Amino acid sequence: MATLIDNVNCTNVRLGLGLPSCLIQEGRVTGALLIKPSWSFNPVSETWDSTYNLAQIQNGNFVPFVGAVEFTDNTPEPTTEEFQGGLKNVVRNGKQEYMLKFIKGFFGAKAMYSYNSFQAYNFALVFESGAILLTGDTAKVAGVKAGMVNSSSYKFNDGNASGYSTLSFQAMNENEINKDGVLIDGSQFGFDLNDANPIMDVTVTGVAVAGASIVAKVVATANTAVAILGLQASNFRLTINGVVNAVSGAIVDNGDGTYVITPTTPLVAGNIITIQTYDATKLVGVALLGVRLYKGISASITTSVAPVNPLIPVVTSDGVASGTIGSPFTYTITATNTPTSYNVVGILNAGLSFNTSTGVISGTPTGSANIRIVRVEAINAEGTGSKFLEITIS
Numbered sequence: 001m002a003t004l005i006d007n008v009n010c011t012n013v014r015l016g017l018g019l020p021s022c023l024i025q026e027g028r029v030t031g032a033l034l035i036k037p038s039w040s041f042n043p044v045s046e047t048w049d050s051t052y053n054l055a056q057i058q059n060g061n062f063v064p065f066v067g068a069v070e071f072t073d074n075t076p077e078p079t080t081e082e083f084q085g086g087l088k089n090v091v092r093n094g095k096q097e098y099m100l101k102f103i104k105g106f107f108g109a110k111a112m113y114s115y116n117s118f119q120a121y122n123f124a125l126v127f128e129s130g131a132i133l134l135t136g137d138t139a140k141v142a143g144v145k146a147g148m149v150n151s152s153s154y155k156f157n158d159g160n161a162s163g164y165s166t167l168s169f170q171a172m173n174e175n176e177i178n179k180d181g182v183l184i185d186g187s188q189f190g191f192d193l194n195d196a197n198p199i200m201d202v203t204v205t206g207v208a209v210a211g212a213s214i215v216a217k218v219v220a221t222a223n224t225a226v227a228i229l230g231l232q233a234s235n236f237r238l239t240i241n242g243v244v245n246a247v248s249g250a251i252v253d254n255g256d257g258t259y260v261i262t263p264t265t266p267l268v269a270g271n272i273i274t275i276q277t278y279d280a281t282k283l284v285g286v287a288l289l290g291v292r293l294y295k296g297i298s299a300s301i302t303t304s305v306a307p308v309n310p311l312i313p314v315v316t317s318d319g320v321a322s323g324t325i326g327s328p329f330t331y332t333i334t335a336t337n338t339p340t341s342y343n344v345v346g347i348l349n350a351g352l353s354f355n356t357s358t359g360v361i362s363g364t365p366t367g368s369a370n371i372r373i374v375r376v377e378a379i380n381a382e383g384t385g386s387k388f389l390e391i392t393i394s
Helices: 050-058 105-113
Strands: 029-035 062-066 070-073 079-082 088-092 097-102 122-127 132-136 144-151 165-171 181-184 199-208 214-220 236-240 243-245 258-261 272-277 287-289 292-295 320-323 329-332 341-345 352-355 360-363 370-380 383-393
Touching: 029 097, 029 165, 050 062, 050 292, 097 105, 105 144, 105 165, 132 144, 199 272, 214 272, 236 258, 320 329, 329 383, 341 352
Parallel strands: 199 292, 320 383
Antiparallel strands: 029 062, 029 122, 070 097, 079 088, 097 165, 122 132, 122 144, 132 181, 144 165, 199 214, 214 258, 236 243, 236 272, 287 292, 329 360, 341 370, 352 360, 370 383
């Protein structure tokens, strides 16, 4: 459906009165989009909806700076020349310069600071009504060319005012707003641009052992206590020794931000591995999960071989176990070299518990059918022996 430019469909919001048209109610400026200079939009042939908007953020065309608590227009007055007779002539118009104030904390300010640049972005203003200001005409719109984009140093809470940071940006050509600026009414999008979700940076770590799967952990970079849950195999991209290696089958989500990932190629000692959040459909290094976007890549992980100590326990119990919802379940960790205690790393299936003294996993499974992979450990004074255990509850 064609997108209306500088118009709003009054029949959706007005009753009678014979009004042939009405004005877009933009309201206060509440944010901005930083836009790649290469981006443009055809209002006639393209549809700007939530799916389109999310895709633009995912591929880096849009960087949403929304949720500003204050907006300031810092556009300077025109430079004028006055002649002897009192007449004035405009020598130069002031270029539009705007400032947004955000209360997004210190880490939000750090992220904003990383976009400081000159002539690297275009921009668009976002209003509280969901309307957006761009430049162009009814056949093509784009972002306004920006000169300076600059985020201030973070201002810490001083007891009288909240901690805040500001983002300032300047238009390179005043005509792009004064003459060619266009407004798109937010009601056409089917969502509110003020609710746009930016990309979240995540920290990816992992452990790889020869002959086993990779155990990866994904947490929010700004707060590592926040685990990223629910990722699928299509949200990961593995490289082994610099070559992309497909994930074999489904991954196992342990429910705590850790994932068991099996590569197609078996791991051997010395393999160099990287784990990246990914979108296997769009082939970009940003994972899409619902309406959330996650971006991160691990440092190089070297596949290791556990050192062999003949006195360390060797787990001899089976690496797979199964049970039925509502029926008692028991699994006992057995090992050589007389373990003195036992441990389980990972989250057990609902209804199961673990005894560190006996090495027994027991209980009555509850909930729905599921598979969990945990690491079982047998411990003595010489060290710890371990094995992955896959528990299937049906």
